[in-house]
Amino acid sequence: MNGVWELRALAARQWWPRPELEELQLQRLRRLVKHAASEVPFYRRLYAGAGVGVPEITSVDDLRRLPVVRRQDIQALPGEDLVAGGTNLARCIRTRTSGSTGVPLEVLSSRSDRSVFNPSFFRVYLAWGLRPWHRLTYFQARPETLRIRSWYEGLGIFRRQMLFSLDEPAHWIEAIRTWRPHLIHGYSLTLKLLAEAVTRAGVDDLRVPLVVSTSGVLDEVGRTMLRTALGAQVVDIYASEEAGSVIAWECPRCEGYHLCTDTVVAELLKDGRPARPGEDAEVVVTNLSNFTMPLIRYEQGDIVRVSDRTPVCGRGFPLIESVCGRAGDYVVLPSGRRLTPHPFFLVLDHAMGVGCWQVVQEAIDHIVVRTTVGAGLERADVEGIRRGLAELVGDGVRIDVAVVENLRKSPAHKLRSVVSLLPESPIQSEA
Ligand SMILES: [Zn+2]
The missing domain is CATH 3.30.300.30 (ANL, C-terminal domain)
Known part of the structure; x- marks a missing residue:
């Protein structure tokens, strides 16, 4: 049920004026940094070593006084070092991730820390016209996740079909034909394989209104293939386990991706200073939801291009131009x-x-x-x-x-x- 309240809150907040969103972001950030500096051994040491003491954060810019945390700095540390004192490690949710970089990291969180993760995707789906009675198809690479169902599916709401991404594309096509989803969500390279299989098989009656691509660069070739093969609108979502939610997503009306300033702080840096419009920037994220294993100024390892466009849709989120540098090969x-x-x-x-x-x-x-x-x-x-x-x-x-x-x-x-x-x-x- 928490997910419903979270989604309502997220859906409302996207229309807040930018100054109010910035105020919310700053409040959350201050609470998180204070918590990490006093409760988490790793940050206690890190901030003491950097001579920062208990940091006084009066603006998001003040974050830059704190050191950047890299995957390889924390991947080998014991869990006790990275989580807040008193955390019961046995009760934590553990997700392992290496993004596109090949450096595995285990992120620990509580149920309430993670309550924003799925709703942050649904906020995007709804913005693109998904409605509760629509059916969804998800590609999953982990066999154990194929049977996961949410309570609301029993009520006929957002019912999901799970497809195994190691199955043959011919099997996917048949399953999608039977399920008739409104939305397909998958990894960009898997979606390209689907589009190619549909085209090769000469299937021209498969129509899916929305295709949502995540983790990995969706290039123009992939987009065009998906549009042609499935008649779909194609939406790219940039999210990560470390950020604990969607970081940025393509807007149906604006040109570019909205940055979710209510759930993360995404610093866009070039040589350590804020990047200028048109420049390629490295993404450093602060997850504003995870109080179990805080990730503050975490080097995400992705590159985005900074934009100076003003949103035309009325949302209070700033825009970035594009997400790049997440490529991996087949x-x-x-x-x-x-x-x-x-x-x-x-x-x-x-x-x-x-x-x-x-x-x-x-x-x-x-x-x-x-x-x-x-x-x-x-x-x-x-x-x-x-x-x-x-x-x-x-x-x-x-x-x-x-x-x-x-x-x-x-x-x-x-x-x-x-x-x-x-x-x-x-x-x-x-x-
Ligand atoms: Zn917009």
């Missing part, structure tokens, strides 16, 4: 089948001992996984990784796992989780 199997980076996350993010990882497709029958060993761990479970990946890619592909000292050329070097050295895949050259 891995192509000898059968011609393409795998998105997602199933690789599932194997490598959960493997013991892994610090950072990168999958490189050297040849159609040869994959090399390079991994570093996480701090405090003695060795990566090389055999476990090899077994997990062999299961994923099947016979006929050689898998080498190499444990290396360092994956980055320099501290600023951004990793990409899945890199293909094959000539450009057919899906990208069909534009």
